[in-house]
Amino acid sequence: MYYFPWGMRFSTLEERLKFYAEEFDVRRVSEWFERRKGRIYFAVIIGRHTKIFPEEYGEDASTTIIIDDYRDLEDVRRQIIEFVPEAVYYDRNVYDVMGNKLGQELAFDLDPENITCPVHGSLADKISRGQGLSFCELEFQIAKEQTIGLYEYLKKTFSNLKIVYSGRGFHIHVLDDHAYWLDRAEREKIARRVKEQGFQIDEWVTVGDMRLIRLPYSLNGLVSRIVIPLEKWEVEGFNPASDSRCLPKFLR
Template sequence: MAPYYLPKGMRYARLEERKEFYTMEFNLSRVQDWFRDRQGRTKYAVIIGKHTQIYPEQYREDAETTIIIDEYMNLTEVQNQILDFLPEAAYYDRNLYGAENQIIGQELAFDLDPENVVCPIHGTLQEKIGRGQGLSFCELELDIVRREAIGLYEYLQKRYSDLRVVYSGRGFHLHVLDKDAYAMSTEDRLRLAREAKQQGFHIDEWVTSGEYRLIRLPYSLNGIVSRVVLPLKKSELDSFDPIRDSRCLPKFLNQSIF
């Protein structure tokens, strides 16, 4: 079986490209709009170079560490800290924090990644890991997980009314913003995750259960694949093409190759 890595046009973003993106393209007004109805204080996080092994030399020892950004006055200060770290990935903490830093709730989310699906060409995740390709995926797997995102959205619509879908740069995140979902217990979240998996959705269970609380920051750069993390309308999923859609292509890519 031939080795594979990423679909055409997807690649690691270099440090100078990360800097260009977060200086020129990172849209703070859209980020602020994403959080417009969010209660409590939000914490952010970055991973500098865990998977790409691309990082500023001064952060070599911290390249694989999850760095929390919780001391800031506004989003511009968050942007400045991201520009200092030049990370491969930026996240926000789904926990809601009160004035005394106590947890007052957690956003419910579902994570669909293309490497988790069974590919008719490349096999299961376990088989890919065995070949050293655990984070790799092909265009077919990406299309499979796109269709799963549509199905999962429709499945969740039966229970929830305030859903958002985000292209994560690799797969798709579904966010549940109904107020009662923030108060769900770990047991209820885990039960819901297992129900979704039983329906055939290849979600990461530990994300939905709340065990892993970080999720990619909308409008940030996924530096592993050089794609912008992009919120979408559900109606856009049918025709969405993350390989070629200009909305998720950072300007540093030569779009003529598509």
């Protein structure tokens, strides 16, 4: 069983449905992608971690379901509502009109469960107890500090950075045009240097092996928090227990 701070908990199917029907902000999602070229693919996971899923999707609860056939973002919303998923993602890959990969958005993932905690131990310790996605307040605080530090480190190389609260930890998206075209070797070099600086990132995200990343303004159904972009100056004082921007209506 996972443990989370601040009363974070799994969202029920009814709560997920209510969120995507009434709160999911398609306009802001569109704004997030305003500089993005080419068709964007989305994905959902219905109930891999929460084990909460509609009965008719029991066999596909842990499957990553790609949404690539849609008319517009409202149609994407309708398909999300059909699946009532615990998580929604978008594909960082950039494709040509034939569906061939051209490049990929560069991103860095700082999750609190990756932090070695004096109380709860390392990620390996947590996994051995079946608590691999669990985290505490101390780990979250360290993740915030690492996010600020990594942002400042990356600013020496890149100019267009966006921070996103993922519901558990933080993502830093690099939106500089040239960063999309970095090859795997270049991404591995960047990830290695970042790790050498002491930042506890998920390397497979930066390298590109994991091309999916949480969709801003979606619901993280594992902890019942809305995924929201943050300015760098907001991160230090950010509190997901009380910030109304990340609290769905069913928790207010």
